[in-house]
Amino acid sequence: MSTSTTLDQLVLRSPTDADWAQTTLLHGVSFGHFEHADTYAVARDLIADDGAVVVCDDDAVVGMAAYFDFAFTVPGGAVVPMAGVSMVGVAPTHRRRGVLRAMYVELHRRIAEAGYPLAGLTASEGGIYGRFGYGPATMERVLTIDRRFAKFHSDAPDPGGARIIRPAEHGDALAAIYERWRRQTPGGIRRVQGLWDDLLADREDDRDGGTELVGILHEDGYVLYRVCGTETLKVRVEEFKAVTTDAHVALTRGLLGLDLVETVELGTYARDPLPYLLTDSRVARTTKYEDDLWLRIMDVPAALETRIYQADVSTVIEVSDQFAGSGGRFALDIRNGRARCRPTDAPPQVSMDLDVLGSLYLGVHQVVPLALANRVRATDSMVLPRLQAAFLSDVPAHLGFPF
Template sequence: MTTELRMLRPEEWDGWFGKVELAFGGPGEAPEERSLWQELTEAERSIAAWDDGEVVGTAGAFSFGMTVPGGASVPAAGVTMVSVQPTHRRRGVLRSMMRRQLDDVRERGEALAVLTASEGAIYGRFGYGAATLEMRLEVDTVRLAPPELPGADGVRLRLADPVKALADCERVYARTVPARPGMLARQPGWERLAVLDPERDRGGKGKLQCVLAEVDGEVRGYARYAVEPRWNNEGPHGAVRLRHIVAPDPEVYVALWRYLFGIDLTSSVAVPDLPADDPVLHLVADMRRCGIRLRESAYVRPVEVGAALAARTYQRPVDVVLDVADAFCPWNEGRWRLTGDEAGAVCERTTDAPDLALSVRELGSAYLGGFTLSSLAAAGRVRELRSGALRAASVAFASDTAPWLPHGF
């Protein structure tokens, strides 16, 4: 059997997405969620692999801007909906789709591709490196006192309809985007994904709620959550299932957390995804009562090494020659001289002797500052070819703020 790759036609979306649902298992998306994914899908960026009139493979991409160290927003392809039907495994379908997609990303002038992986081992061979961590918490609100901070009492909190509050919440979210590497500037419509609340998917939780935090009449933060009621012989021990909490100002952030600690009939706040350096860990008396768990989140691939490295800034002055291996995108292969500092950077081809040797995968892992070149070298993934080059470059690549992907796609 042979497969044909081609761009998705809009009228083919329903069958194409059905194959995605089939590959990932489960009952499929609720109708309202399915409808929104159809609106958000960029058909011209979506690939279908066909065999005898049937879709056997899928891959898509969304157009984002990703914040990089220094605060710039770099055009990035958000790789999504990648699947191969079980009848066509190990026949090169995935490889051919990745090849087509990365060629297209390059033609569009996007220096980066980013994805979240259903299985972490899949994408390294295509040059993607784990670049951010997400922190999951289950905060014991019985044994821990609510956070306190001077000024938090001046924040006004009010409950709002999650859908009607979208515009206010999106303005707050937009304020946070330049401040942290990994954040996504997104197209209109994405904010609606955050408030989808199909009744069949609640799993015993109540309706989605939204609390807005205001200062001088302006919305400065928000939290979205649902309450999961639970009871035993001792009484109520419900859980607050926090979906999002966003507030650029410390006083507002504390006010929101204090509110969440005080919700009646609950004894914990469960959070699925926060930055690894989230300040809530310093707002409680005992981190051990927060049930901290870390896992990788975003995988980053430099599609154009020179453009990607020149787009970010560096914590310390850096002048290093990188010998980059990239068999899948050979235009990146070879030596690149990176010079830069906190003001900007230049990255160009060179014939000078290399200082460090690494693959594009390791470059992706270090790119946002979430993983250090030194830690990758300790794992044998980066080789120092000039004494002292590793430490200097590792410090330069670091980020003062932990990178974080704010949501999946």
């Protein structure tokens, strides 16, 4: 009887042109969705130099993984390089024998060597990436609004200034607004022209049964949506970016003004103030609350010294990384919004795994609840609320786009 191929019979390497020709099949099979050739080409263009690996069984590609070279905004507005891990798939014929793990070992060796302080990904499943030092760092909150019963509170401003558009005719305006938005928002990612062209191509295949893309444009924000259904109409918001509070409310009023639509579904960030604009905030139901961006801190001192903080705290933290050696013990001194973080031999006061530090980094997940779950441990619990206050972000984190 023959047995399945083992890992040591497989070859891991950077892809050749012939390998790339095969990866579209592996990618399509892995995700159950075959990308348009132009979409796939744009994704390939984002890959960093030497940022892809494949695993081959003879001449068949059975595993692939890559990382994009992203510019990423952290709390306080600094923009840092982030390795955006993506295009990860293993053939169903070769799963659960360590192919992903082998590709991740190599990919993260390259990411560390290239000096990225952060690596990020969006996960197909929630149970896979903690072991690799990634923690959920932003959350997506889906609001499903029964538009027929949504009434604006008398305190809600009505600034106007919004108009309906065909998005493809306003690509430059949309890109300029996004660029302002991503620079001021932790979680923002620079979006290259190829990604805009791909989004605005608005191919039938990408509509998932909805209409063509429609836009509402304000000078400081935009919303892109489709209408789904025939008898009962539902609006599915594809993207909502507001640089100012006036733009946020003007766009919300535009969306909720769609008289013949029953529900509006909007995937947004945890602290979106939209429900507060309504007399009955229950009308804006949270129908999903799920991890969005996952972060792995590749270089603890560099990452912690790049962001700004909301409170002072001085402590020694021990960070464990079972996967790739980014952990260690650090003296962390946060004063006047800035951190000084240096390796130390002093006894630790706070300890956590690297994935937990990734979850704290953008200020979405908080120290005290993580401590209640024993994911953060302290010799003196008094330090926990101070650490929590320090790690908050004044601007709520919101992932720029999924990748």
